[in-house]
Amino acid sequence: MRFIPTTLKDAVLIEAEPREDHRGWFERTFCMEEMAGAGLKTGFVQHNSSYNHAAGTLRGMHYQRAPHSEVKVITCTRGRIQDVIIDLRPDSPTYLKWEGFDLKAGDHRQLYIPEGFAHGYLTLEDATAVSYLVSAAYTPGAEGGVRWDDPAFGIDWAAEVSVISEKDAAWPDFQPA
Numbered sequence: 001m002r003f004i005p006t007t008l009k010d011a012v013l014i015e016a017e018p019r020e021d022h023r024g025w026f027e028r029t030f031c032m033e034e035m036a037g038a039g040l041k042t043g044f045v046q047h048n049s050s051y052n053h054a055a056g057t058l059r060g061m062h063y064q065r066a067p068h069s070e071v072k073v074i075t076c077t078r079g080r081i082q083d084v085i086i087d088l089r090p091d092s093p094t095y096l097k098w099e100g101f102d103l104k105a106g107d108h109r110q111l112y113i114p115e116g117f118a119h120g121y122l123t124l125e126d127a128t129a130v131s132y133l134v135s136a137a138y139t140p141g142a143e144g145g146v147r148w149d150d151p152a153f154g155i156d157w158a159a160e161v162s163v164i165s166e167k168d169a170a171w172p173d174f175q176p177a
């Protein structure tokens with residue numbers, strides 16, 4: 001595994017190292033020893049998948065409040081997404097900054113998102129699926145969100161948003177802590 005820093009503190013792109021032979025390839029997509037060695041958390045409690053019928057579907061921007069904060073490790077398993085994270089940790093040098101990542105099926109890449117970030121994605125192709133590990137149990141009462149078009153962040157989405165849940169369209173304007 002290769003660990004590539006992003007512009008946001010503690011968020012990391014993980015590149016797998018496929019070993020190829022005449023059958024195809026083999027790679028590690030999770031390795032406790034290598035990830036812990038790179039300073040990443042490895043205690044995952046759920047493995048989730050979501051499927052989206054149409055390009056232009058937006059899910060996010062989500063987080064869970066402490067003490068239910070989550071690390072997430074995101075993989076695009078079918079199609080293509082613009083995956084976006086926002087650093088919402090007031091004590092971070094990259095507080096309120098966002099970064100977007102082009103993830104697509106078969107790219108051998110995963111995005112490691114630390115606790116304290118909002119996360120969301122926009123599908124760039126029809127029939128797109130996303131798989132992700134999370135480090136804390138789903139706790140609806142601790143759920144928080146940031147609206148995808150909140151002017152506080154000015155996220156530069158790669159395509160028009162055409163499908164979104166009522167919940168995600170209605171997150172209020174961000175209020176700094």
Ligand SMILES: Cc1cn([C@H]2C[C@H](O)[C@@H](COP(=O)(O)OP(=O)(O)O[C@H]3O[C@@H](C)C(=O)[C@@H](O)[C@H]3O)O2)c(=O)[nH]c1=O
Nearest residue numbers: 046048050059060061062063072119120121137138165
């Ligand atoms: C996230 C989640 C949802 N659910 C249920 C609640 C609801 O009935 C249905 C769909 O939930 P949502 O609309 O919240 O699903 P979704 O919008 O896909 O939520 C996800 O969005 C991405 C961007 C993330 O980062 C994830 O952590 C998660 O928040 O699934 C669970 O049972 N367990 C879970 O862990």
